[in-house]
Amino acid sequence: xxxxxxxxxxxxxYLLEGMSFQVQAGAYAVLMGRTGIGKTTLLEAICxxxxxxxxxxxxxxxNVTGWSPGDRRIGYMPQDLALFPTMTxxxxxxxxxxxxxxxxxxxxxxxxxxxxLLEIGHxxxxxxxxxxxxxxxxxxxxxxxxARPALLLLDEPISALDAETRSxxxxxxxxxxxxxxxxxxxxxxxxxxxxxxxxxxxRLERTGTGRVQVICAGAAT
Amino acid sequence: xxxxxxxxxxxxxxxxxGPLRDAVFFLVLGGLSSCFVLLIVLxxxxxxxxxxxxAFAAALRKPEIQAxxxxxxxxxxxxxxxxxxxxxxxxxxxSRFRFPGSRIVDVIVDIPIVLPPLVLGLSLLILxxxxxxxxxxxxxxxxxxxxxxxxxxxxxxxxxxxxEDWLEESAGIxxxxxxxxxxxxxxxxxxxxxxxxxxxxxxxxxxxxEDVARTLGCTRGQAFLxxxxxxxxxxxxxxxxxxxxxxxGEFGPILVFAGxxxxxxxxxxxxxxxxxxxxxxxxxxxxxxxxxxxAVAVLLFLRWLGAGMST
Numbered sequence: 001x002x003x004x005x006x007x008x009x010x011x012x013x014y015l016l017e018g019m020s021f022q023v024q025a026g027a028y029a030v031l032m033g034r035t036g037i038g039k040t041t042l043l044e045a046i047c048x049x050x051x052x053x054x055x056x057x058x059x060x061x062x063n064v065t066g067w068s069p070g071d072r073r074i075g076y077m078p079q080d081l082a083l084f085p086t087m088t089x090x091x092x093x094x095x096x097x098x099x100x101x102x103x104x105x106x107x108x109x110x111x112x113x114x115x116x117l118l119e120i121g122h123x124x125x126x127x128x129x130x131x132x133x134x135x136x137x138x139x140x141x142x143x144x145x146x147a148r149p150a151l152l153l154l155d156e157p158i159s160a161l162d163a164e165t166r167s168x169x170x171x172x173x174x175x176x177x178x179x180x181x182x183x184x185x186x187x188x189x190x191x192x193x194x195x196x197x198x199x200x201x202x203r204l205e206r207t208g209t210g211r212v213q214v215i216c217a218g219a220a221t
Numbered sequence: 222x223x224x225x226x227x228x229x230x231x232x233x234x235x236x237x238x239g240p241l242r243d244a245v246f247f248l249v250l251g252g253l254s255s256c257f258v259l260l261i262v263l264x265x266x267x268x269x270x271x272x273x274x275x276a277f278a279a280a281l282r283k284p285e286i287q288a289x290x291x292x293x294x295x296x297x298x299x300x301x302x303x304x305x306x307x308x309x310x311x312x313x314x315x316s317r318f319r320f321p322g323s324r325i326v327d328v329i330v331d332i333p334i335v336l337p338p339l340v341l342g343l344s345l346l347i348l349x350x351x352x353x354x355x356x357x358x359x360x361x362x363x364x365x366x367x368x369x370x371x372x373x374x375x376x377x378x379x380x381x382x383x384x385e386d387w388l389e390e391s392a393g394i395x396x397x398x399x400x401x402x403x404x405x406x407x408x409x410x411x412x413x414x415x416x417x418x419x420x421x422x423x424x425x426x427x428x429x430x431e432d433v434a435r436t437l438g439c440t441r442g443q444a445f446l447x448x449x450x451x452x453x454x455x456x457x458x459x460x461x462x463x464x465x466x467x468x469x470g471e472f473g474p475i476l477v478f479a480g481x482x483x484x485x486x487x488x489x490x491x492x493x494x495x496x497x498x499x500x501x502x503x504x505x506x507x508x509x510x511x512x513x514x515x516a517v518a519v520l521l522f523l524r525w526l527g528a529g530m531s532t
Contacts, residue, residue, distance in 0.1 A: 070439060143433070
């Protein structure tokens with residue numbers, strides 16, 4: 001479960017204040033809101049890349065507000081994917097496990113699992129520069145999932161894909177959520193994404209007083 | 222396109238033809254540009270016509286010029302390595318973080334680029350020979366025993382801790398008017414260029430990849446070493462090459478801080494000066510041409526790196 005309690009976070013001059021919401025463990029939550037309202041800032045605060053000025057971030061009931069990003073067991077997939085240009089697909093999938101000093105056999109088994117799940121087995125020895133949008137997206141997803149995170153943060157993961165690839169990507173994301181039990185917080189502008197994927201829909205909206213609040217819109221469908 | 226599908230052309234001409242106007246534009250553009258290109262070509266041609274292959278070879282066989290060539294290669298390489306070693310973390314720091322005083326640091330780093338070369342040499346000389354008055358108050362120097370240094374003795378200034386004396390007595394490394402002074406004078410300027418290059422390099426690398434690495438368990442240091450640094454290898458090579466080339470052309474600070482002693486602190490740039498001062502024009506031109514060849518080689522290497530970066 002993820003819970004934000006009265007979290008305030010700043011991005012330059014922009015201040016998000018008093019953000020509070022809860023998502024149950026294993027749920028697929030969709031976070032919507034207009035461009036520039038602070039969705040990415042909120043994701044960065046949750047995964048520890050942005051300092052929380054006030055309030056608490058709880059993961060599985062544990063207050064992780066002051067923890068470093070690597071200790072939170074969160075998989076983060078930014079909008080531009082931010083793949084590592086000097087590494088192969090296999091090295092992406094091994095990256096987190098190398099940091100955890102996993103043995104070669106454990107690492108190989110996990111890479112095999114992810115390659116099968118994401119259908120990227122044929123890409124393992126390739127660099128990431130020539131990958132298509134859909135392939136790159138699956139590699140970024142595999143990298144985020146490699147260390148078996150408890151929470152997966154996806155920042156507009158399928159917005160840049162064509163309609164056909166987008167449809168298969170949606171199926172893959174939903175399957176991942178069901179098979180691995182990972183809690184997902186997925187930022188999107190697309191109402192269709194919210195309806196087809198979300199168990200819960202959250203909205204960042206500006207209230208009449210000018211403050212931005214998270215509104216839990218309940219079940220997305 | 223009109224509603225009937227026929228193309229409508231303007232019926233009134235302004236009296237001048239397009240191609241003619243373009244020709245005038247290109248004529249002005251080419252004329253102005255060729256002035257500078259021509260100047261450089263004429264400079265090189267003048268150097269080449271001044272000497273002959275025989276005189277060139279004879280000058281390069283002189284033992285003092287060969288010694289200067291060896292010292293140039295050594296000091297330029299050391300200055301370039303030191304520059305990259307310092308510029309890589311400093312460029313990363315300036316590119317990625319805003320901290321109190323970061324703008325001031327940014328300006329300070331650029332000072333050696335705009336400082337007159339002789340002033341830089343003089344500043345180095347003063348830094349190494351000026352007694353530090355604060356050290357007396359801090360008890361770091363024994364006022365009775367501490368040397369007053371060359372500058373202090375001449376001016377009768379109070380004793381204090383002197384960098385040159387300390388390096389010579391404690392570490393056994395005399396600097397001023399020795400070859401380490403050549404490296405330091407070259408490093409002071411070339412490092413500034415390396416920092417600029419490394420900063421631009423890191424500006425062009427997506428910082429979000431390092432953020433993702435941190436969510437996967439990297440510390441900031443690991444994210445730098447494992448994600449940012451491997452992407453910066455062309456920038457590092459470019460910074461090293463620019464530093465090397467800049468060190469090759471350094472003259473003013475070397476003359477003031479290291480002197481121009483044959484077989485001791487003479488590098489190619491000071492060779493040109495020394496040969497000129499004794500009326501050996503052939504040798505001066507030969508050394509100049511050698512430096513031109515080295516500079517062209519560096520430029521070609523940089524172009525190759527630049528082409529790789531753009532692809």
